[in-house]
Amino acid sequence: MTLESLDTGLAGARLTIDLAALEANWRDLAARAAPAECAAVVKADAYGIGIGPAVRRLHDAGCLTFFVAHPEEGLRARTVAPDAVIYVLNGLFPGAVDVLADAGLRPVLGSPDEVEAWAAAGRARGRPLPSALHVDTGMNRLGLDLEEARALAGRADLLAAADPHLVMSHLACADEPEHPLNGRQLERFRAAAALFPGLPASLANSAGIFLGADYQAGLVRPGVALYGGAVRSGRPSPMMPVLHLSAPILRIRRVAAGETVGYGAAETLRRDSRVAILSVGYADGYRRAASAEDGRPGGRVAIGGRVVPILGRISMDLMAVDVTDVPGACRGTAVELIGDHVGLGDVAAAMGTIDYEVLTGLGLRFQRAYLDET
Incomplete structure (x- = not known):
């Protein structure tokens, strides 16, 4: 019997990452979501495969919008995608205003305090600084509740100063297509998005893309599916292994x-x-x-x-x-x-x-x- 031998140099094992498969998965998801824009979530070091190589490959393939969790991840993404739109999902970190503004990173604002602080930063610089608005529709983590969103929508001056370019929410149970919370979140999100007419909307994560066009809105944000992960609970992944x-x-x-x-x-x-x-x-x-x-x-x-x-x-x-x-x-x-x-x-x-x-x-x-x- 002939078996392959493996030389890992000075390491105990080799992790091989197929960037062509990563690109193919993004193109697959973009086609499923069209005409919505397909972004890429590259937080947690691009789900462990390396944020630099992943962002570079996806950007070269035509991905123009990326989502990270922390400002530091955004800085690393910015070095390889200087013209990309990069959103920081976990919001406006205390003390991070200057870093975000200087690097052109957009915080996803999820509380009235964050909206006020980001608007003040824009006023201090003499120009609005782009952001996104996160409205909670049932996850109960980050995000404005619907009453807070309504109050913000009624303050044209504050809204203009915070300069949102996207309104988004996050599905809690998209990997279970029959879960009743999916439909409730969709209804709540439509109501929230209607408060901000003219703003692009984003609801679907990886699994949300597979829920169909109603959930895809103007922009989808796949994460785990890009890297070959499963999108439905208990079912094999339809994506290429990366x-x-x-x-x-x-x-x-x-x-x-x-x-x-x-x-x-x-x-x-x-x-x-x-x-x-x-x-x-x-x-x-x-x-x-x-x-x-x-x-x-x-x-x-x-x-x-x-x-x-x-x-x-x-x-x-x-x-x-x-x-x-x-x-x-x-x-x-x-x-x-x-x-x-x-x-x-x-x-x-x-x-x-x-x-x-x-x-x-x-x-x-x-x-x-x-x-x-x-």
């Missing part, structure tokens, strides 16, 4: 039936086994919840296309996998942790979490390789 995670086998040891593997002696081997050790653990974002124990299987990996189980507890820097049925596996053989045979959704399920958390939790210790980087 990342692959592989690690080489450090060593293989023969362990007799009845022996245990890893911390806590959590799993007892039922047969004489060949156990492969990988230099990946929960410090890399491969969560301990995917461990195996007696009576409960854990996550799975793939070797040469053959899916095999994780053995015992995942530790900080190491994990064990069963290669008894892969006789050609040896030191240096490549093991797929996320990829064609073990998808992102499979890993999330084994960890008891969602695609978002797996993506954004991927550690910085991996060797990163970008495919088709321009």
Whole structure:
């Protein structure tokens, strides 16, 4: 049996990021949402793949609007997309007015205090500073409530000084198409958007795009779907996978039936086994919840296309996998942790979490390789 070997240099594993797939996903979503504009959410270091390469590739593909969570992320996006519109979703951070204004970043204003502060900053500079308005329609996190939005709509001077270029809200249950809150939020958002005639509107996140044209408004804001994540609860992702995670086998040891593997002696081997050790653990974002124990299987990996189980507890820097049925596996053989045979959704399920958390939790210790980087 011939198996691929993997050289990760000085790192324990390699994270390969397919930028062509990222672009293809954006184009797919843009086509689904047309004629609405398709932006890109690149917060959390572009969901773990790297904000610089991601923004550069999407901007080159024609994406003109980006959303980040923090001002610092906006600054990094600005360095590779100097002419793009960049919104800061988490609003007007205390002390960040000058940074935002100087970099041309637009805060998404979600409280009366933020609106007042941003308007004052524009007056102090002698020109309005662009922003967006966030109206809460049922998430109950950030955002103006409907009464606050009505009050703002009645203050033409304040509205002009705050200079909103977008009114937006965020869906709480878009990944569950039949959830009644979706319809209620749509009705509330239409009422809120009507308070600000002439402003472009945005409601749909990744899953919201798939709810149909009623939810797409003038601009959609896909996030996880760009990176290959699922858009509907309990269903496989319709998007192209963007990342692959592989690690080489450090060593293989023969362990007799009845022996245990890893911390806590959590799993007892039922047969004489060949156990492969990988230099990946929960410090890399491969969560301990995917461990195996007696009576409960854990996550799975793939070797040469053959899916095999994780053995015992995942530790900080190491994990064990069963290669008894892969006789050609040896030191240096490549093991797929996320990829064609073990998808992102499979890993999330084994960890008891969602695609978002797996993506954004991927550690910085991996060797990163970008495919088709321009």
